[in-house]
Amino acid sequence: MSRGTADVLITGVAVLSAFGRGMGALAAGLDAGRPAFAPVRRFDVTGRRVGVAATMDGDPDLPAELAALTAEACDEAKLSTAERAGAPLFLAVHGDPRLARSAPAQRPGHGGTAFAAALSGATGLGPSRAYTSACVAASTAIADAAGLIARGEADRIVVAGGYLVEADQYALFDAGRALSTDGAVRPFSAGRRGLLLGDGAGAVVLESAEAARERAVPPLARLAGWGRAGDAYHPCQPDPQGRGLARAIGAALGRAGIGPEQLGYINAHGSGTEQSDVAEAAALHAALGPHAATVPVSSTKSLHGQALEASGVLELAVTLHALRGGRPPVNAGFAAPDERCPLNLVLGAAPPVSPGYALSLNAAFGGANTALLLGAEA
Numbered sequence: 001m002s003r004g005t006a007d008v009l010i011t012g013v014a015v016l017s018a019f020g021r022g023m024g025a026l027a028a029g030l031d032a033g034r035p036a037f038a039p040v041r042r043f044d045v046t047g048r049r050v051g052v053a054a055t056m057d058g059d060p061d062l063p064a065e066l067a068a069l070t071a072e073a074c075d076e077a078k079l080s081t082a083e084r085a086g087a088p089l090f091l092a093v094h095g096d097p098r099l100a101r102s103a104p105a106q107r108p109g110h111g112g113t114a115f116a117a118a119l120s121g122a123t124g125l126g127p128s129r130a131y132t133s134a135c136v137a138a139s140t141a142i143a144d145a146a147g148l149i150a151r152g153e154a155d156r157i158v159v160a161g162g163y164l165v166e167a168d169q170y171a172l173f174d175a176g177r178a179l180s181t182d183g184a185v186r187p188f189s190a191g192r193r194g195l196l197l198g199d200g201a202g203a204v205v206l207e208s209a210e211a212a213r214e215r216a217v218p219p220l221a222r223l224a225g226w227g228r229a230g231d232a233y234h235p236c237q238p239d240p241q242g243r244g245l246a247r248a249i250g251a252a253l254g255r256a257g258i259g260p261e262q263l264g265y266i267n268a269h270g271s272g273t274e275q276s277d278v279a280e281a282a283a284l285h286a287a288l289g290p291h292a293a294t295v296p297v298s299s300t301k302s303l304h305g306q307a308l309e310a311s312g313v314l315e316l317a318v319t320l321h322a323l324r325g326g327r328p329p330v331n332a333g334f335a336a337p338d339e340r341c342p343l344n345l346v347l348g349a350a351p352p353v354s355p356g357y358a359l360s361l362n363a364a365f366g367g368a369n370t371a372l373l374l375g376a377e378a
Contacts, residue, residue, distance in 0.1 A: 008146045009212050009219035010374075011156075012077030012205035014069040015317040017304045018054035018198050026304075027321050033330040033349070035303050037183055037196055043167040050179040053165045054198030054305035062097050063119065065201050066162045070123045073203035074158065078217050081124060087205075088154065089125040090145055091116040092137035092161030092309045100168055125158055132309065135269075136228075137161060138202075139312025139362045139370035143226040145206050155211040161310040162201030169308070170197060180272060185306075186333035187270030187299035188277050188341040195271045198305015200314035221320055224258070224357060224375035227251025231367030238276050238363060242283025245269075245361065245369040249287035252359065252371040260288035263295050264355020265328045267319045268343075269363045270299020271306060272333070276363065281341040283369075296353070298331035298346040312362050316372055319360040323374050326352045 015022070018036035019029030029036060036054040045051040074084055096110040108114070112130035120128040129144075131137040138161030145157035163169075173179050178194050186192035212219055229247035233239040253260065269280055284292040300318050307314050322328050331345040360372045 007209040008149050008223040009207050009209055010204055010221045010223060010320070011207045011212050011217050011219055012073040013202065013220060013317055013320065014072035014076065015202035015314060016056070016065060016069065017200050017314060018056055019304065020056065023317065023321065026317060027325065030300060030303060030318060030321060030329040031327060033303070033332060035184065035332050036198065037305065040165070042165060048174045049177070050174055050181055052183045053170070053196055055165050056199050060164055062162050062164050062201070066119055066160055067122045069201055070119065070158060070160050070203040073205050074123070077205040077207065078215065079205065084124045085126055087126050087156045087158050089116060089120040089128040090131060090141040090157060090159045091119055091128060092131040092141050092312065094132060094163060094169065094309050097166065119160070133368060134364040135308055135311045136362045136364040136368045136370045137309035137312065139372055140228060142204065142206070142312055142316065142372060143228055143370060146223050146226050149206055149208050156205060156207040158203060158205050159313060160203040161313040163308040163310040164199050164201065165197045173197060178273065184333040185272040185302040186335055187268065187272045187302050187331055188281065188338060188343055188345055189334045190336040190338045192272045192274065192277065194273055195301065195306045198307050200304065200307025200310040202310065202313040202317055204313055204316060221323060222375040223372065225252035225254070225256035225373035227255070227371040229369050231369065233367050236365050238279035238367065240275070240279055240282065242279040242286060244367055245280060245283035245363060246286040248369045248371040249283065249359065249361070252373040256357070256373050256375065258357060260291040263288070263291065263357050263359055264353055265322050265358040266295055266297045267315050267322065267358065267360045268297050268299040269361045270301055270331070272301065278340045280361070280363070281343055284343065293342060294344050296328045296346050297343045298329050300329045302332035303329065312370065315360050315362065319358045319374055323355055323358045323376050326354050328353065
């Protein structure tokens, strides 16, 4: 086990999703197992192939929501004003929502870096860094933050990420025929037709065990391991053998010093697309061996949708709920087995479990893959 890895703790978390604001709303939605997909009312979808997404009521403002969530996570971690000022902010976003409609001369002030700096200033945090690497943006930011803390280069780092379904990205995914035409996301199922977008935003405070102990702050969980790896296979398609994701999983387990049999739950990337799900199933079998057929697996994108850059922080909160509550979320939308995805999918109300470790996986265009491993014991 790498020295220092076990010392990275989660001391604060805040989240919103299509189920509502707060961990309570997210937990209730996950436990109910009812997908949040509904007709899009936030903008006009006339002429689109698909008109469904998982969205909150109204038209929430991303900068305001991120500021509130970041402050909430810092409050839960009991960070003082001085401690916040010394904590860097790593922000995962597609960009400032105002960028696309800004005049050319104003656009430098609305890029990802400027957006991160503005959020840092609004929440009293320290230096900022922006991550825009699609569906692995937030999980990459979390892995980077954990590495810095584990090496003793920072006491704590706040990671935030956000994506609220909006017209421009929706149009791109619809035109690219990536959206499911039957109004459901069916990860690892025969008959799956694609993904659906969903609102997601959140913030998490990562902290060294020593720093948390000095402040007498109880941790929510331990970030026991993390891994990242690339496919170098295709700009959009995953490696069919899942070799990059398998390496990321292996790195996360290796950092934690545990074997596959100690995993109690996996929150899969599970986009519900034809090629991605097959590649992910192959990666799990390559990385976990026989345990891949027995460990409970679900993709909660089937419930809350694909939150793009925010996926890593939203799904880390999902995995934290499964770890602490002992209830693996359902893999909704399942229609029939796909022999290419031989996994132990959670297809109904699972019996309570007490997993010692749970894994959260994400993948993105360009062949980027991440694995975040949570440990219950702190």
